[in-house]
Amino acid sequence: MAFYQQQPFYNPRIPFSGQIQGGLQDGKSIIISGRVLPGANRFHVNLQCGSHSGADIALHFNPRYESPGYVVHNTCQSRNWGSEERKYESPFPQGQTFTLQILVEQDKYKISTNGRHFMDYRHRVPYTQVDTVSVDGMVELNSIAFQNPAGYIAPQAGYQPQYAMPPGCGFPAYPSAPNYTIPYKTVINGGLYPGKNIVINGVINPNASRITFNLRYRSGIAFHYNPRFDEKVVVRNTNQMENWGPEERSGGLPFQKGQPFQVTISCNPHHYNVFVNGKQAHTYKHRFTMLHEIDILEICGDLQLSLVQA
The missing domain is CATH 2.60.120.200 (Jelly Rolls)
Incomplete structure (x- = not known):
């Protein structure tokens, strides 16, 4: 089954909430580009099961600019937060542009920051229930784009994604860093x-x-x-x-x-x-x-x- 390519959201206002057309599938990516505001204390990106207040949050990606800076990953079900997964690193400096990529796999999300693998987050809520992406906090956005592997087929047991891409292309070649040499x-x-x-x-x-x-x-x-x-x-x-x-x-x-x-x-x-x-x-x-x-x-x-x- 092939999925139509959803058009990006361009220059969305913060706070933002938008529908993921067709929901999530194994192999689908969400690419968020923008700029962290100077003096920012935090912002977040949520993958949600619905757009209403109190919707379950399958993935909460939350950079916090304290000392030292870190990123919180978590899930919220029935308005109750689970245990935090923290990574003490600040991949997106204040005042700088950034690209966040979230790749959906059968058992986890692969999270990439500025083209480099950042961490994996195992599913606590089935990704098939996710239909909304939301962004809030001290950040401005250029775009939220979506990418489906062409000719994507619903996976069967033991399925591993196959991409006809050359070595070094960087998608979805995690965890090794992509080799973007010019030309x-x-x-x-x-x-x-x-x-x-x-x-x-x-x-x-x-x-x-x-x-x-x-x-x-x-x-x-x-x-x-x-x-x-x-x-x-x-x-x-x-x-x-x-x-x-x-x-x-x-x-x-x-x-x-x-x-x-x-x-x-x-x-x-x-x-x-x-x-x-x-x-x-x-x-x-x-x-x-x-x-x-x-x-x-x-x-x-x-x-x-x-x-x-x-």
Whole structure:
């Protein structure tokens, strides 16, 4: 059974509560990107069984900025909290951007912070009962995105997720840290389809000239997204049969040298929407329309990567 890809929530206001369409499944990921406010004392992310007050909380992820800082993980059932699991580490510094990824597995959640495995949390409430994500506290959000493995099949006993991804891609290669070397290339498992989102987080080098994101198929580039700091423009184009088409250059340059970024490329039936730091930046009509044949993501140029969700 395949699941339709849910569109992200962009720039949600805090406190936030949103529905997880179709609930959770083994292999599904939730990717939350934002910034911890300067001087923050705490914030939390909850995976809940309902959106009403008093709903059971299957996973409570709660960074606390005391001395020393730590993160509390817990579950609340029938308004009663269970025993806390604490990790004395502060993965998200105050005033800094962050990415939190929660990967659902049969027996646990795998929690990743800024592209690195942080901890596992074993299920106390069946994940199949979870249908809501909520966020509150001293934090601001760029996006909450969702990712299903393409062609996902309901697991049977003894099932282990299989992902047609090369070594070093970072999803869901836990607990080893992902190897995001530039230039970077990875397989888009199952190709593109309407509703598919690709999420890329990183930092632009201080002396950046150009960066490139390519969505490739066998003999060409379906979508070439090319921020150029030397020209202060983002060039979009398609390469078919070794020939470039006409460039699209409108829309400005929504990136800054030396600053972190998040790019989300959302595939729609007739076009791509590109969001940068949670705001829609560009739209590009499909010139190569056999979306399922687009199965490679390439990233190169003057940047560092922290998380790629393809």
